Amino acid sequence: MRPFRALLSYAEAQAVIDKHIVPITRTETVPLDDAVGRVLADDFIATMDVPPFDRAAMDGYAVRARDTFGAGQFKPKVLDITGEAHAGGKATARVSAGKCLLISTGAMMPSGADAVVMVEDTEREGDTVKIFKAVVPGANIGKRGEDIVASSTILKSGTFLDAGKIGVLASQGLTGVMVYEKPNVAVLPTGEEVVPGGKKLKPGQLYDINSHTISAVVSTNGGKPVRVGIAGDTIESLKKTIQEALKNDIVVLSGGSSVGTRDLLVDVIEGWGQVLFHGIQVKPGKPTIFALVEGKPLMGMPGYPTSCLINAYHFLLPAVRKMARLPPRTGEKVQAKLSRRVPGSTGRRQFLTVKIVGDEAVPVYKESGAITSIAAADGYIEMAENIDLLEKGDPVTVTLF
Numbered sequence: 001m002r003p004f005r006a007l008l009s010y011a012e013a014q015a016v017i018d019k020h021i022v023p024i025t026r027t028e029t030v031p032l033d034d035a036v037g038r039v040l041a042d043d044f045i046a047t048m049d050v051p052p053f054d055r056a057a058m059d060g061y062a063v064r065a066r067d068t069f070g071a072g073q074f075k076p077k078v079l080d081i082t083g084e085a086h087a088g089g090k091a092t093a094r095v096s097a098g099k100c101l102l103i104s105t106g107a108m109m110p111s112g113a114d115a116v117v118m119v120e121d122t123e124r125e126g127d128t129v130k131i132f133k134a135v136v137p138g139a140n141i142g143k144r145g146e147d148i149v150a151s152s153t154i155l156k157s158g159t160f161l162d163a164g165k166i167g168v169l170a171s172q173g174l175t176g177v178m179v180y181e182k183p184n185v186a187v188l189p190t191g192e193e194v195v196p197g198g199k200k201l202k203p204g205q206l207y208d209i210n211s212h213t214i215s216a217v218v219s220t221n222g223g224k225p226v227r228v229g230i231a232g233d234t235i236e237s238l239k240k241t242i243q244e245a246l247k248n249d250i251v252v253l254s255g256g257s258s259v260g261t262r263d264l265l266v267d268v269i270e271g272w273g274q275v276l277f278h279g280i281q282v283k284p285g286k287p288t289i290f291a292l293v294e295g296k297p298l299m300g301m302p303g304y305p306t307s308c309l310i311n312a313y314h315f316l317l318p319a320v321r322k323m324a325r326l327p328p329r330t331g332e333k334v335q336a337k338l339s340r341r342v343p344g345s346t347g348r349r350q351f352l353t354v355k356i357v358g359d360e361a362v363p364v365y366k367e368s369g370a371i372t373s374i375a376a377a378d379g380y381i382e383m384a385e386n387i388d389l390l391e392k393g394d395p396v397t398v399t400l401f
Contacts, residue, residue, distance in 0.1 A: 023180075023322060035177045039324065040155055041178045046153075054141055054143055056106065056141065060119045061081070062085060064113060071134045078131070081101070086103075115135040115136065116139060184248035190231040214252055214254065218320055273298065284306055307368040309371075342383075344388045380398070
């Protein structure tokens, strides 16, 4: 058994990780519908005006505005209807003095017309229409290039592509778009007791939980999880599996990061890479490692499922998002009252999982090995290093998962 070295504070650990995480520079072209949630890899310059023609913004009648001047409820102007214009086609008739065309929203404006009278302000009688409200030139018309002007830069490189941005790209007729690749995240559980799902358990064995929860965090935050198997509790097995994992952009292990006689991760890394820290002043999640091996970041998470997942949220999630060039993620916060007294962990920042019931935050944390400590939770409260105790009824801030 070996003691932990000097523990880093929560903030210091985050700073060390952030310093050594580099955004991905590789790019790829993906179908437009697959680009949502990705990051644009080049400035996008419009190739065409949007809309590409003057169009009606309302259902009504395309008119010469001056033909409506003086119209009122008791003294309407009467115009002849000489045709119709519908979306998707081109009006063949020209609007001349005293004439108009019935027009649908989105239809191309016919030549000669410079305004649209809304249908609500008219009354049709056979081939004529009464205009009860005058309009000015340009009224109820969407002008060509009013939304997007050709040759203008409409999206900058590094833009996060949400639904609205996808719509902008679609307006230019694109079918594919160049984005930054997702970072490849090697996910590597360790331990002789860890068994993949589908296999029969032997005495003393447990099914692998951590690679699934870590992969879920990775894939929902812009990364691509890559499974590289389960490493055994020997230096040879760990080193061989880590060597394979280093083909990826970052390596994340679970288990083997504590100080027991079979927690060998530090031994494997030292002499091969650089251990930047081993141990954080947090609860749960104290036995966490961050290192550089052959220039690649390596994160060693605790083996207990709750500790592993809590630390994945706090340390792996921001690292993956930075590599993927995604904006930082900030959890939604709600205010509540603590349902019962909770002791702190002096000297360590504590994350206590809770469920929201009415206006109360009900602690659901069991112990680090219980995955239901998070599965049953809506979020967590954070207790600073200098907090000894929170009393029942104390106001708390809950960060929602």
